[in-house]
Amino acid sequence: MKFALLLATPLQLAATLAFAAPPITVAWSEKPPYYYIEDGMDKGFMLAYGKTVFAAAGIDASFVREPQKRIWSRFRTGTRNYCSIGWYHLAERTAIAQYSLPIYTDPSQMVLIAPKSVAQVQAHATLASMLADPTLTLGLLDGSSYGAELDARIKDSANRKMLSSVNSVGMMQMVAADRVSYMLSDRTDWNYTRIRHRSLDNVVQYEVPDVPPGLKRHIVCSKDIPAATMEKLNQAIRITPKPVPQER
The missing domain is CATH 3.40.190.10 (Periplasmic binding protein-like II)
Structure with a gap:
C-alpha cells in the first residue's frame, strides 16, 4: 500500500504535465517604437511591457509577429488561446474579442x-x-x-x-x-x-485643433480565454508601471 502511494506522486505529476495548458499565443504587429525587429531581435517599449505583464500574471505566453489584418482575421475566425497587444477599444470588436484594462494612452494624432x-x-x-x-x-x-x-x-x-x-x-x-x-x-x-x-x-x-484626444490601448484576447486568466492579466496591469515610449 505504501509502495502504491509512493508511485502515485510521479504518476500524478506526469498526468498534470500531459494536460498542462499550452502557452497563449500573443501576436504583435510591426509598429516602431511600439514593436519591431532590429538586428534580429524583438524590440519595442510596448512589446517589452506586454512580456512583463504576462510574466507578472504567471501566464505562459509565446510572442509572435503577425500583420494587423491577419491578427483580426484570427479573432474573426475564432482562433483559440490567442491574444494581441495594444489595440483600441472598438464596439464592433467586442463581439469577437475580450479586452483587458487599458495599458497605455496615445497622444493625439x-x-x-x-x-x-x-x-x-x-x-x-x-x-x-x-x-x-x-x-x-x-x-x-x-x-x-x-x-x-x-x-x-x-x-x-x-x-x-x-x-x-x-x-x-x-x-x-x-x-x-x-x-x-x-x-x-x-x-x-x-x-x-x-x-x-x-x-x-x-x-x-x-497641427490642427479638431483632432480627437489620444485613445487608450488594451490587450485583446480570444473569447475562449477564461475569465480567471483575464483577471490575472488585469491584476498584473494594475501593478505594473505603464510603458514609456522610446523616442531616441
Whole structure:
C-alpha cells in the first residue's frame, strides 16, 4: 500500500504535465517604437511591457509577429488561446474579442504633409475642412483603426483615399515621396521615426485643433480565454508601471 502511494506522486505529476495548458499565443504587429525587429531581435517599449505583464500574471505566453489584418482575421475566425497587444477599444470588436484594462494612452494624432502639398493642405485650418477637400489624397494604413471617431470621419471624407498594407514608416515614406497629400500619424511613431530616416526631412508636421484626444490601448484576447486568466492579466496591469515610449 505504501509502495502504491509512493508511485502515485510521479504518476500524478506526469498526468498534470500531459494536460498542462499550452502557452497563449500573443501576436504583435510591426509598429516602431511600439514593436519591431532590429538586428534580429524583438524590440519595442510596448512589446517589452506586454512580456512583463504576462510574466507578472504567471501566464505562459509565446510572442509572435503577425500583420494587423491577419491578427483580426484570427479573432474573426475564432482562433483559440490567442491574444494581441495594444489595440483600441472598438464596439464592433467586442463581439469577437475580450479586452483587458487599458495599458497605455496615445497622444493625439497629428497631420504629416507631403512636400508638394504643403500649401494646399495648410490652406485648411481644421481637419474637418481638410477632409472635405476632394483634391487631397489621404494615405491610410489598410487594416488599421484610427479610433471610432476618426474612422467615421475618414469614411465620410471627400478626400481621395489611398489604402496601403505598409506599416506606419512605409506610409511616412509615401508622404515624403508625394504619393499622397497627407496622412494622420501617431505622434509617438513620428517622433521615433523622423530622427532615424533622413528621407523624411522634407515631410511637414502640421497641427490642427479638431483632432480627437489620444485613445487608450488594451490587450485583446480570444473569447475562449477564461475569465480567471483575464483577471490575472488585469491584476498584473494594475501593478505594473505603464510603458514609456522610446523616442531616441
